[in-house]
Amino acid sequence: MSSSMIVPVIDVQGNNFKELWAAMVLAIKTSSFIAIDTELSGLGSRKALLAESIEDRYKAICHAARTRSILSLGFACYKELDNKADRTYLVQIYNLTLLCSEEYVIEPQSVKFLVQHGFDFNKQYAEGISYYKGNERGGDAYGVNMRSLFVELLRANKPLVVHNGLIDMVFLYQCFYAHLPDRLGTFTADLSQMFPSGIYDTKYATEYELRFTASYLEYAYKKCKLQNSKGIEAGGNGSRVFLEFCKYTDNMESYVDYRACLDNQNLDGALNICVQFSAYGWCPNGSQCTMSHDTDLIIQNDEKIKDDQRKKRKRKNKKKDSKAASESCSSPQEKRSHFEGAELDQAVPMSEPALPEHQETARAEPTDATHAFEPGETASKNGNEESQPEAPAEAPGRPKEKKVEGGTHRAGFDAFMTGYIFAYARNLTKNTEESSTAHLVPTCLNKLFLSGKSIPLQVAKSTFSKSSKAHVSKMDYVWGKNTAVKAEGNA
Numbered sequence: 069m070s071s072s073m074i075v076p077v078i079d080v081q082g083n084n085f086k087e088l089w090a091a092m093v094l095a096i097k098t099s100s101f102i103a104i105d106t107e108l109s110g111l112g113s114r115k116a117l118l119a120e121s122i123e124d125r126y127k128a129i130c131h132a133a134r135t136r137s138i139l140s141l142g143f144a145c146y147k148e149l150d151n152k153a154d155r156t157y158l159v160q161i162y163n164l165t166l167l168c169s170e171e172y173v174i175e176p177q178s179v180k181f182l183v184q185h186g187f188d189f190n191k192q193y194a195e196g197i198s199y200y201k202g203n204e205r206g207g208d209a210y211g212v213n214m215r216s217l218f219v220e221l222l223r224a225n226k227p228l229v230v231h232n233g234l235i236d237m238v239f240l241y242q243c244f245y246a247h248l249p250d251r252l253g254t255f256t257a258d259l260s261q262m263f264p265s266g267i268y269d270t271k272y273a274t275e276y277e278l279r280f281t282a283s284y285l286e287y288a289y290k291k292c293k294l295q296n297s298k299g300i301e302a303g304g305n306g307s308r309v310f311l312e313f314c315k316y317t318d319n320m321e322s323y324v325d326y327r328a329c330l331d332n333q334n335l336d337g338a339l340n341i342c343v344q345f346s347a348y349g350w351c352p353n354g355s356q357c358t359m360s361h362d363t364d365l366i367i368q369n370d371e372k373i374k375d376d377q378r379k380k381r382k383r384k385n386k387k388k389d390s391k392a393a394s395e396s397c398s399s400p401q402e403k404r405s406h407f408e409g410a411e412l413d414q415a416v417p418m419s420e421p422a423l424p425e426h427q428e429t430a431r432a433e434p435t436d437a438t439h440a441f442e443p444g445e446t447a448s449k450n451g452n453e454e455s456q457p458e459a460p461a462e463a464p465g466r467p468k469e470k471k472v473e474g475g476t477h478r479a480g481f482d483a484f485m486t487g488y489i490f491a492y493a494r495n496l497t498k499n500t501e502e503s504s505t506a507h508l509v510p511t512c513l514n515k516l517f518l519s520g521k522s523i524p525l526q527v528a529k530s531t532f533s534k535s536s537k538a539h540v541s542k543m544d545y546v547w548g549k550n551t552a553v554k555a556e557g558n559a
């Protein structure tokens with residue numbers, strides 16, 4: 069049984085945005101949930117982003133969102149298919165290259181890094197889908213543009229899934245929706261009305277529900293994939309996640325970038341794993357690190373440690389009930405315990421992020437150069453997971469004739485991985501309610517992960533918080549006149 073697969077990511081830019089519009093809107097409307105990821109031109113002061121006070125953090129992210137921009141947006145629509153024994157999703161993934169039409173800050177380090185990793189600024193400036201930030205300006209509200217696409221996303225009223233997504237949500241709001249409110253309470257109140265089906269953060273789910281040894285995106289994704297394929301191998305009646313992709317033809321096919329996603333390989337030599345990278349998906353030595361940053365190897369090593377612990381415990385408890393030996397839960401917190409303070413760095417690292425060795429070589433090869441892209445400082449909110457090691461040139465079954473153009477499809481693939489983690493977590497959730505309105509993963513509903521905090525940010529409208537004025541008029545437009553949303557003041 070293999071879990072290897074080829075993942076198609078549709079590359080959307082100015083010259084095919086109109087053509088793909090209907091397909092994107094349909095994918096959004098028919099999905100069971102939508103995962104989203106962004107790449108940003110910068111984040112500003114890292115220190116401020118990790119301020120002790122959450123209100124201060126919000127202010128810092130707002131400042132970043134007002135002065136920086138979204139360079140690309142990825143979204144993955146997961147549609148649960150009926151009449152299948154296990155949970156099967158049809159997945160459609162889009163990667164949009166964007167160009168903010170207003171002045172914005174792009175951090176020098178980011179430019180350097182992006183260029184080094186094959187980001188094509190020529191393409192972005194020539195073909196990026198343009199958008200303006202802040203409040204509606206009238207005129208093109210009904211046009212085919214990013215703000216309208218965001219409105220379609222809201223109207224579809226689907227559960228929204230992000231990974232470490234507070235920064236994403238703030239940027240999305242400012243870039244495609246309205247001016248950000250000054251207060252965090254207003255922002256979360258607005259969000260809760262914008263996404264009534266709920267927002268889910270897979271970093272929160274990974275740390276507090278799945279309780280994996282680490283929670284950075286690629287780790288969580290590969291771990292879910294491994295667990296899932298183990299479940300398939302073992303048979304039985306546990307429910308598993310299966311994915312299906314569309315077969316793209318004609319014009320569509322020319323926009324698709326296929327990414328090979330290899331099976332978790334059996335690797336030898338877990339001895340030289342970089343401990344820091346293993347815990348955070350990031351290490352200060354970056355590509356200069358002499359230790360391994362290979363996620364497959366790291367996961368394998370963690371499994372081995374767990375296994376050894378389990379065996380030890382079993383010997384100890386030989387006469388006791390086997391219950392005691394059932395689970396050895398090494399949580400992310402545990403893994404990090406010997407890195408006091410370092411955890412904050414992983415959320416927003418300052419130095420160049422790492423690439424595993426085999427990507428160093430892949431980079432030299434033009435066809436795979438784009439896969440080695442890693443947004444690094446530009447958009448490090450996901451803890452700088454390295455880019456996809458599962459896309460080396462020798463990927464079996466990889467369509468060889470496929471071009472890989474200068475751009476990057478990182479946001480799209482990250483959105484895909486985020487959605488997969490959610491699909492996996494959803495399967496583990498015993499839902500008593502089987503109605504269509506039941507929340508998909510109730511324990512994670514409307515909780516955004518906060519770096520360095522043990523409690524999440526609740527996306528809710530408190531009795532004391534007001535909705536913002538801009539939001540209320542936006543909701544009128546999104547839902548028509550009969551909106552239930554009422555302004556309780558002008559925040």
Ligand SMILES: [Zn+2]
Nearest residue numbers: 342345351357
């Ligand atoms: Zn390292």
